[in-house]
Amino acid sequence: xxxxxxxxxxxxxxxxxxxxxxxxxxxxxxxxxxxxxxxxxxxxxxxxxxxxxxxxxxxxxxxxxxxxxxxxxxxxxxxxxxxxxxxxxxxxxxxxxxxxxxxxxxxxxxxxxxxxxxxxxxxxxxxxxxxxxxxxxxxxxxxxxxxxxxxxxxxxxxxxxxxxxxxxxxxxxxxxxxxxxxxxxxxxxxxxxxxxxxxxxxxxxxxxxxxxxxxxxxxxxxxxxxxxxxxxxxxxxxxxxxxxxxxxxxxxxxxxxxxxxxxxxxxxxxxxxxxxxxxxxxxxxxxxxxxxxxxxxxxxxxxxxxxxxxxxxxxxxxxxxxxxxxxxxxxxxxxxxxxxxxxxxxxxxxxxxxxxxxxxxxxxxxxxxxxxxxxxxxxxxxxxxxxxxxxxxxxxxxxxxxxxxxxxxxxxxxxxxxxxxxxxxxxxxxxxxxxxxxxxxxxxxxxxxxxxxxxxxxxxxxxxxxxxxxxxxxxxxxxxxxxxxxxxxxxxxxxxxxxxxxxxxxxxxx
Amino acid sequence: xxxxxxxxxxxxxxxxxxxxxxxxxxxxxxxxxxxxxxxxxxxxxxxxxxxxxxxxxxxxxxxxxxxxxxxxxxxxxxxxxxxxxxxxxxxxxxxxxxxxxxxxxxxxxxxxxxxxxxxxxxxxxxxxxxxxxxxxxxxxxxxxxxxxxxxxxxxxxxxxxxxxxxxxxxxxxxxxxxxxxxxx
Numbered sequence: 001x002x003x004x005x006x007x008x009x010x011x012x013x014x015x016x017x018x019x020x021x022x023x024x025x026x027x028x029x030x031x032x033x034x035x036x037x038x039x040x041x042x043x044x045x046x047x048x049x050x051x052x053x054x055x056x057x058x059x060x061x062x063x064x065x066x067x068x069x070x071x072x073x074x075x076x077x078x079x080x081x082x083x084x085x086x087x088x089x090x091x092x093x094x095x096x097x098x099x100x101x102x103x104x105x106x107x108x109x110x111x112x113x114x115x116x117x118x119x120x121x122x123x124x125x126x127x128x129x130x131x132x133x134x135x136x137x138x139x140x141x142x143x144x145x146x147x148x149x150x151x152x153x154x155x156x157x158x159x160x161x162x163x164x165x166x167x168x169x170x171x172x173x174x175x176x177x178x179x180x181x182x183x184x185x186x187x188x189x190x191x192x193x194x195x196x197x198x199x200x201x202x203x204x205x206x207x208x209x210x211x212x213x214x215x216x217x218x219x220x221x222x223x224x225x226x227x228x229x230x231x232x233x234x235x236x237x238x239x240x241x242x243x244x245x246x247x248x249x250x251x252x253x254x255x256x257x258x259x260x261x262x263x264x265x266x267x268x269x270x271x272x273x274x275x276x277x278x279x280x281x282x283x284x285x286x287x288x289x290x291x292x293x294x295x296x297x298x299x300x301x302x303x304x305x306x307x308x309x310x311x312x313x314x315x316x317x318x319x320x321x322x323x324x325x326x327x328x329x330x331x332x333x334x335x336x337x338x339x340x341x342x343x344x345x346x347x348x349x350x351x352x353x354x355x356x357x358x359x360x361x362x363x364x365x366x367x368x369x370x371x372x373x374x375x376x377x378x379x380x381x382x383x384x385x386x387x388x389x390x391x392x393x394x395x396x397x398x399x400x401x402x403x404x405x406x407x408x409x410x411x412x413x414x415x416x417x418x419x420x421x422x423x424x425x426x427x428x429x430x431x432x433x434x435x436x437x438x439x440x441x442x443x444x445x446x447x448x449x450x451x452x453x454x455x456x457x458x459x460x461x462x463x464x465x466x467x468x469x470x471x472x473x474x475x476x477x478x479x480x481x482x483x484x485x486x487x488x489x490x491x492x493x494x495x496x497x498x499x500x501x502x503x504x505x506x507x508x509x510x
Numbered sequence: 511x512x513x514x515x516x517x518x519x520x521x522x523x524x525x526x527x528x529x530x531x532x533x534x535x536x537x538x539x540x541x542x543x544x545x546x547x548x549x550x551x552x553x554x555x556x557x558x559x560x561x562x563x564x565x566x567x568x569x570x571x572x573x574x575x576x577x578x579x580x581x582x583x584x585x586x587x588x589x590x591x592x593x594x595x596x597x598x599x600x601x602x603x604x605x606x607x608x609x610x611x612x613x614x615x616x617x618x619x620x621x622x623x624x625x626x627x628x629x630x631x632x633x634x635x636x637x638x639x640x641x642x643x644x645x646x647x648x649x650x651x652x653x654x655x656x657x658x659x660x661x662x663x664x665x666x667x668x669x670x671x672x673x674x675x676x677x678x679x680x681x682x683x684x685x686x687x688x689x690x691x692x693x694x
Contacts, residue, residue: 405640406694410686
């Protein structure tokens with residue numbers, strides 16, 4: 001009999017290899033693939049919905065469901081991007097660039113399988129980043145005191161605001177709104193009641209899972225209901241799949257764009273709040289620059305397709321790393337997941353891996369199993385997936401709305417929570433219609449107590465000097481300011497250049 | 511993940527038009543063109559006013575926070591700081607989005623009269639569903655709510671109006687009542 005020495009690594013792996021956890025991974029894969037395949041249902045929405053009924057599970061089982069949904073959605077969302085030119089989730093925007101043109105050329109099958117191989121390659125690369133970087137990063141972050149922790153929260157919030165292109169001010173307002181929501185309840189230092197409006201249930205604060213479900217589930221569906229036309233022309237999916245598996249020569253040719261995608265996605269993924277959609281587009285552009293056939297990009301290039309898909313999935317490892325090691329969510333899905341983890345008693349942040357050293361290997365194992373199984377499922381030639389794309393959206397709306405209601409109730413058996421969810425669904429709809437991104441608001445709600453307690457502690461100790469004399473805090477705050485100021489300045493410069501070019505053209509033509 | 515909660519092609523892109531260069535549209539978006547007509551500028555006053563109004567409301571409410579413990583930087587400190595931030599962001603929104611204009615990419619999809627009616631009826635059905643939760647059997651009201659919502663969204667015939675609600679109800683009953691033992 002082989003004796004396996006007990007260590008946090010083996011403990012973490014063995015926890016995942018339990019039969020019930022594996023079953024939950026299977027469930028997560030099915031849900032994630034379906035979620036990805038339906039345009040209009042984002043991974044954030046699915047994870048928010050699932051968080052309602054995974055709270056009763058053991059933490060590792062619940063994490064297995066949520067993480068697997070996230071992983072599998074990264075594969076499923078490529079299907080509508082390739083067959084109907086509509087990304088299943090934002091992460092597959094770059095898939096549409098070459099995926100749909102390939103499908104129109106009769107190469108949909110090849111596009112689907114090479115995309116799956118690229119996505120799996122990117123995912124494995126990202127998992128490697130998680131395995132290698134998570135513990136050193138958290139050990140570095142353990143040196144952080146109150147000023148650095150406050151700066152870290154500001155950094156996370158501003159990164160999420162900064163990527164809300166063109167909506168920086170509204171993103172900041174949304175972040176401040178989220179931080180304000182977090183002040184409802186008891187003061188973190190003195191315990192005094194704040195903004196509870198004499199409502200007993202609010203003494204414990206605004207419950208964040210109902211808020212998350214309201215923002216990402218109800219608000220999104222209501223917006224679709226508001227804007228979808230009565231007699232909408234339904235886009236017919238491409239049904240001729242053509243050749244299915246790629247040959248060895250083709251795979252060898254695709255290795256370079258996959259490498260470009262993996263490196264780009266990993267770097268982008270480590271920046272909090274910048275996700276797969278941006279990484280995919282950057283990698284697609286990088287691959288085009290170094291390709292021998294740049295003219296094919298955007299017209300049906302398998303290189304472009306795999307570069308974008310590899311990159312968008314490679315971000316996931318980095319995103320999980322920053323979330324777990326720093327407590328700053330890598331993207332909005334991870335922000336939702338932090339909410340669930342806090343209810344399970346897992347507090348992501350610098351001290352997580354020292355108190356739960358087995359967790360890194362558990363996360364790596366969950367993501368590895370999910371990637372391999374989802375790749376296998378994606379390589380099956382499934383005609384049913386094409387049929388699913390023809391399903392009218394009203395079925396989805398009913399399922400999502402009813403699940404939002406029942407799922408929210410099931411958290412605490414509380415009708416108050418369901419009312420909160422509906423109120424925040426309406427607030428989320430207002431935000432969506434008027435351009436306020438929901439991500440910073442959720443992040444503010446989750447990180448608010450951390451930001452407030454650390455800022456007040458730092459100020460009580462040595463005033464603002466404690467923040468501005470810490471090199472780490474200063475670097476984080478400087479990056480935060482740059483993330484907010486540089487993108488609008490670049491847009492302004494581009495706009496001026498365009499106006500200048502237009503004036504020059506007008507002079508020449510006159 | 512960039513917080514585009516809505517999926518689908520960005521403004522100006524037609525998913526059914528294969529000739530359109532989607533990649534170029536994303537890398538060099540037309541979003542940098544500003545919309546400056548009066549209707550859109552007036553519309554942008556709404557979020558700015560709400561931001562400022564919320565800030566003022568919090569400032570007023572923060573005055574009423576009573577603390578039993580005398581500490582430096584007490585409970586009103588942080589909400590007051592956030593309220594002032596909101597007021598500043600609201601004023602800046604007026605300067606940037608109202609006076610200068612808003613990017614085309616940041617305009618929402620247009621509303622339809624049919625959509626507004628459908629959304630209001632959805633709200634009525636969901637509130638009714640919630641209020642009847644502890645009055646009638648869970649499976650009965652869930653089935654009725656599914657039928658009502660499906661009919662509202664255009665489902666016609668026995669399959670959308672009978673089979674689909676029955677499947678959803680059975681699934682919810684199994685998942686929440688049987689598997690998770692939620693008291694419904």
